[in-house]
Amino acid sequence: MxxxxxxxxxxxxxxxxxxxxxxxxxxxxxxxFQGSKYECPFCGYKSSKLGTFGFDLPVILEKEIVGSGLRRCRCYKCNAIDRERLIYAYLEYESRFFMEKSEITTLHVSPEKHLSTYLSKQNLKEYIKGDLFVGRYSYPEDVVNMDITEIPYPDNYFDLIICNHVLEHITNDHQAMTELYRVLKPSGIAILQVPISLQLQHTYEDELVIDPKDREREFGQYDHVRIYAQDYADRLVAAGFQINEFSLSSKYPKLGLNPKEKLFIGNK
Ligand SMILES: [Zn+2]
CATH class of the missing domain: 1.20.5 (Single alpha-helices involved in coiled-coils or other helix-helix interfaces)
Known part of the structure; x- marks a missing residue:
């Protein structure tokens, strides 16, 4: 002993x-690394470069999966990454809709730390943070246990939905997309980001690949169930959405956004 x-x-x-x-x-x-090239919107740190984040796997490089893999995208001070800054840029600078903050009911799926801290301070009418609770993780008290293939809210409830790199984890993504569409107000917007291959025309998935090691090899992460491809927007349209795709990286260079990552904004 x-x-x-x-x-x-x-x-x-x-x-x-x-x-x-x-x-x-x-x-x-x-x-x-203090400097003037980048400025983190979450902590205000100004830097000459960004830190590394993620790691490469052969499939990520081979399929050119945007939004995965090793890249320089991390704030040295607060560790916020490009994905969170992209949503910030859209909400803060691009969405006139977001100016009416006190009128906005928001669903943030699998909320990221910096983005949710920012949204919590916006005096939104309602800010629901939902995540599917998994045994080995702990979740903050204000996060609701939520399966987005069965969202416990009525039709046309949310003005804004943020679903940032979540759908690639969900086996029945069509059902999840359909549910997100159902709870979105006709005047609302849904931000629907996923990692996407620049190489593949058609989304690759195989329900028989369930072992974490096999998923890592096939899909580029142990808990991903597919690789989305150039047909991603079509899949959202099949669930009912109208989709606008565009990039913001060149417009806001100080945010250090991924030049290859497009925003997918869904309307009803
Ligand atoms: Zn920061």
Missing amino acids: KVLKFEANEISVSTNYMKRLKTIVRKAKVYL
Whole structure:
């Protein structure tokens, strides 16, 4: 027992040391990379470069999956990444709709930390954060356990839906898209981002691929169930949406957005 206790202490000391070391390295990078090329909208940090995020797998490179893989997109100070900044740019600068904040009922699926903090401060009429609770994770108290293939809200309820890199995890994505469409108001908008292959014409999925290692090899992440392709908008249209596609990266260079990632804005 003594040996075990000694080992536990050793691990604890080692973990604390590593945590302190990481904090020192992070602060050093924040100091070193100060600059004017990029500006993080969430923490205000201005930098000369962005940090790396993600990792490459052969399938990500081979299929040119935009929105996955290793890339420079991370704020050195707050760790926010390009996906969150893209939604921010659209809401804050592009959507006149978002000016009427106190009138807007919002559903944010699988809410990202920085984006949800930003939205929480906007005095929205209603801000629902929904996620499908999975056993091994813990969730903040204000997040509702929600399966988006069966959204527990009435038809035409939400003005704004944000579903940012979620559908690639859902086996029955047509049902999820149909549900998102159902709960969207006729005047509302849905932001529907996914990783997309620039190589594939047709979405690749195989229900028999269920082992995490196999999914990683086939789809580029252990919990993805498909690779979306150039037909992604068609799949949204099949669920009822009208879709507008456009890029914002060149318009807001300081945000360090992914030049290959288009926004998919769904209307009813
Ligand atoms: Zn930041």
